[in-house]
Amino acid sequence: MINRFINGFFRRSIQKQIEYRCLRDGKCLVIRLNRNRCQYCRFKKCLAVGMSRDYKISSSYVLSIRGKAVRYGRVPKRSRERGEESRVTQSEADQSSRDVENKQLAMYDIILTISQAHHANCAYTEEKTRGLIRKPAIFVRQLSVGALLKPISLDEYQTGSAGDDSPTSNSGSAADSLEQKKIVMWQHFAVLVTPSIQRVVEFAKRVPGFIDLSQDDQLILIKLGFFEIWLVHISRMINTVDNTLTFADGSYITRQQMELMFDHEFVANVFNFMVLLNNLQLNDTEIGLFAGVVLLQSERSSIYDTKAIDHSQEKLMEALKLQMGRNHPTEPHTLAQLMMKLPELRSLGLKHAHHLQWFRANWTRLKLPPLFAEIFDIPKCDEELVV
Template identity: 50%
Template sequence: MEEDITILNMESGMLSTPLKNSYTTLPTTSNEGNSVWTDFSNDNGYVMNYDAHMFNTMGTSTAFSPEFSSEFSPEFSPPQEPSPTPIDQGNYNITNSSNNSSNVAPILNDPTGATASTAGGSQKAFVPCKVCGDKASGYHYGVTSCEGCKGFFRRSIQKQIEYRCLRDGKCLVYRLNRNRCQYCRFKKCLAVGMSRDSVRYGRVPKRSRDRMQEDVRVTSMTGESEVDTEVEKHQLALYDIILSVSQAHHSNCNYSEDKVRNLAHRPMHFPIERRFGMTNGEGLLPVGNIIEQQKIIMWETLAQYITPEVQRVVEFAKRLPNFTEFLQGDQLVLIKGGFFEVWLVRMSRMFDIQFGTMTMCDGCFLGRDQLDVIYNTDLVTAIFQFAVGFNSMHLNDGEIGLFSAVVLLSADRVGLSDPKAVEKQQEKLIEALKLQLTRNHSSDPQALSSLILKLSELRSLTARHNDVLMWYRANYRRLKLPPLFSEIYDIPRDDAAMGVGDVAVSSTHHISSNSHESPVSNHVAALNYPQYVVDGKGPMMEPTLKPDNVV
């Protein structure tokens, strides 16, 4: 059944000149809501653009508004025998009749309105999606992209989806296969410059329109649209690092922005009286003893929070590019030497200088006076100062993950067997971090230099922290600590100090970093430690650890 579509005669203002619906059988370029425009023109230059959404699925007509070129003839003659042009995979063929009396061609929404012409005839401008080559619908997350890739990138960021490639991580991404490998599609999104920090609202700004004009791909009368060229291999490698590190950080950090946004804050509880009591049977204990007991119970309680973070940092490290290729002894040295610094970087947003608090992942917080007891006033003051300076840089979680990786892979850690291999990988991480900072913090050319200075500040904090640990090492017989926590900070263990039901540990007081029996080395090798659970009232006491032996 043929349906008539009437158009408005511009001279008389009357409806005239019916068009058969065979002229309006419009193909679609995408199943993701992109508009398709078709051009009906005659020799006189009269041009009308029709939106595909003006027609319903049954082919009936609806009202529409024609658009005209600057010069037109009021007498419009529709093409006599047009052939609908199939549109597929970004290839747009323009059919030209033998007498050049009519053209049926797809006109893709070009926000820039850019066109081009050659000696052979006019050409229609085409802006492709920089990710898959489909028709771009606008400027999204920093680049010109289609609706499909815009939505895919938004979902990937919001839900923190972790993708994996079933091949070699080098799948080609184009319109017809873009849903086959989400890992490579997300990597391509990052490679072409998509960033969640580049969201645009409202009309496209002039600078963005200028960039879109540069991205226009001109479709010739007899050719096919060009596929967006791949970026350099070196830059792709950097984006691969950025993607891997960002995913590793999001999967193994409890202090990302979205996870701590709605925490319910409450003071941390320390059951000092239940553990020690406040009397010795003859009266109150001396003040010095009470302070030491407070120090011990606070340290043990904090250890229950920090031990799961050791596990997460180990997981994070193992997913860094080439980390598992280091000697196992070097992996252990890097984790033990860098854990405190990485933990501080992650915890920075949890320090509140105004209220003088440090908040843990479950919302429990410690005040400055409590932190002063656990550590000392000088160290706590320096930690708060570091947090204030670090937070002032306004890094996103991906950049914090990259900086954490740079911190962890420090080639000057004492005890490394192959520091050159570590240094080589750290240089790649710094280059990837520089790329992200240049793109996301273009107004701050000193951002990378400021972060490099933070490395020295962190090293100074580590030295002060080691001084504090000396007291706990000297009083190890009075402590009840998780073995993973004791190992990461080189605190000896004493079986005699353990009560019934306490954690079984090695009979040695201290396990060197070269021992295959250490909890950290077992953790690096097997990652079979149980998950530590934090309930509504604070962390649960740690279960007995039974790590697999390293083969």
């Protein structure tokens, strides 16, 4: 409501022909408590509610408001209603603006949290892999229980020399020799992968919303999502020139060696996924956010609180959208292409789980790191793995 103080201010401004300026582009919120903070916006509001620059002053202080003469200090009912509507509209606009700002701040907080968690717990960030010295992975063949261990380079497996003095080579069975190679390679592949398990667990603990889930849901998400998250992390370590995959310590294995452990089709799909993911040119923060989205998959088997997981994943999706919008402004389809990787990644996870059946069927012949056996639900051998 326009009162005598507002009218007095307006009258003085007109009489003295004062020109005001605003430091906030004329967007100040003017209410009774703060009306003296910005004279420009205060004067602007006077005009907005109907006061006119074309005034007439008499002994009764008459102002001309929208062409109608009224006594000073009073406002026509219609103008007063318009002024109230204007104030309500402005208040709603300000509240909406504050809501948007608060939502963006919350998104930036999520981005920062995930970025810090990813850099702290992923061994395959750009900084950690820069200048990494690569070397062929060395597998160790155990000749017999308790016997000495003989180091064997993976190249020997390609030439077939690894089976020359193995226990199975005396039988002359090529199938048994191949099986022995597979066992040795799987055991040491597990050793190379195991450090990433604890890192993914620590990363998951810092994903917003994850720690609020039940322990059962947390365990399911980590166990069923680990391999997929690991693929996202290690994708940048693929080398399409020599067809190798390099681990955090610089050890690398070849595509042919991976095919011996899995099969040709599965490895081809893994390599294809990694290449296409790398083509999106994601930075470490975006990879971390995407890994968080992969972690929070409510359709995992036996999940209880699907609603809470979906809610947390939606927030991560919004944060990822905001981050990618900033970093890929000229590539609006990058986010959609990334989201299309989720079903492909899920398919790879299911196929990997199928390959683990071989582990479970041959667990008595294997010596795996306890953490690796636990994450993939493989029975553990009583003897400790020697590496």
